Amino acid sequence: MTSFHSSLETYRRDIGNALDAAFPATGAPESRVVEAARYSLLGGGKRIRPVLLLASGGMFGLSPDALVPYACALEMIHTYSLIHDDLPCMDDDDLRRGQPTCHCQYGEATAILAGDSLLNRAFELLFENCTISDSGVVLPLRIRAASRMAQAAGIHGMIGGQALDLRYEQEPADEKALERLHRMKTGALIEASLLVPADLADAAPPTLAALFRYSAAIGLAFQIRDDLLDATASTETLGKTAGKDANAGKSTYVTRFGLARAQDLLSNAISEARDAISDLSMAGYVTGFFQDMTAYLLERKS
């Protein structure tokens, strides 16, 4: 196992343990919603967003204690969005991370509340983290970072992207509209993964700009790769229903531009990501993990 894969595994294990502790099981009568939330939160997943957050924070020399609440909040927000996205009235998906989706397992009402409880818990965590007297980061920076995450999750970020997704099921999207959709739907949280630690570290504007450039590029690469996998991989490999977007008549990079052009766009995005990493390296940051992560995101099979 390379040092990159070993770091990735360590990050993932730490995140899994922290999530387990941050949304604990309960014996109370309301436990079914808790169980459903934990089912989706702890049932696997690549943890790409919190891994990026921990790696970005590590680059700034921040302690895990300062980062973990943000990493957990981010993964809770991502998980709630998947639960609500999979609902019958939304994408109507039966399979997620190789398991039955939350509503298939627990019913729609419980799944909606499980999603709500994860979003709410994410913000509880962030506020609790601001009541701690010393996390190694001064309070205004902790708030700046939390405020960025809240914005990224909202109507001008992820939720706005989901709203666009609904819209472009009804009418075709051009390349610009499709890019805006993905920049909001998946890009906003990926951007937050990288920039939240920069806020905590009070990083200089050129560093923020390089991270922003990197996040936009890998966000795009990530989405195109998803669309390519949806079009070419099997359900078994993906752990979610393959060919779904195309069958639903959704605009994706593949349905809109074809496989070859989508591959080209992916290569361009990867080059852009590598350029952004060079900017960070030249500013003196250690970027080995991000170089490997970029390759990993390009090569992933699910």
Added chain:
Amino acid sequence: MTSFHSSLETYRRDIGNALDAAFPATGAPESRVVEAARYSLLGGGKRIRPVLLLASGGMFGLSPDALVPYACALEMIHTYSLIHDDLPCMDDDDLRRGQPTCHCQYGEATAILAGDSLLNRAFELLFENCTISDSGVVLPLRIRAASRMAQAAGIHGMIGGQALDLRYEQEPADEKALERLHRMKTGALIEASLLVPADLADAAPPTLAALFRYSAAIGLAFQIRDDLLDATASTETLGKTAGKDANAGKSTYVTRFGLARAQDLLSNAISEARDAISDLSMAGYVTGFFQDMTAYLLERKS
């Protein structure tokens, strides 16, 4: 118009204007979700929670500027919970505040995202409020108050209550279980309405205790009154479907204990609320508004 009703109208107008500004309309392609959120947020409602919050804050001499973000966040959280509660897989309600429910007007998918966006926006507002350099309240108290609100909305508060509501559709609830359900489902946000300003004012423990006692009493009174109205008033008067809980076989104070005993429990709760107000008066606070508000909650017809 009495001075109480005039204060109530002023509070409501201020809240309506602040909510309109805090969740503005947009011409962006994702506007349909924004429109749906605004439809539910601005389409009437009694504004009981934000009114209580502003009145409690006024009692502590806090400025409206310090209170309005919390009042807006609270009403957004309340509104999102109604939107999700009304969904076909939850209470399946067609009518709310005298209008078609959000999902009847905009479809289920848009309604779910509208709810999500309101919950998210509530926390964005609270974080933004913590980035303002001076709101007349020191930062740690602003965070303490926001943290309380987040807790009240979550799995140990309102969402937990909704989870119990689902559970007790499947199995009967005894008096204690029913009380816990309502203390979480409606009580938690009412408690936050009164205690958030106490946090902002750094109120003394006996004052917090009196407000807690008052909130528990009016929360209970409010719920019993709701159950009585559901059982006795018309759909037209209520602005929502009457007789729904009883028809759905839900445990309510009326279905569980009968009209007469429910009336007795309501009277007890009102006495308890009045006693709590006396405690506040004796501590030197001006409580006229709360005295009138208690009577108002008892007499309301919808």
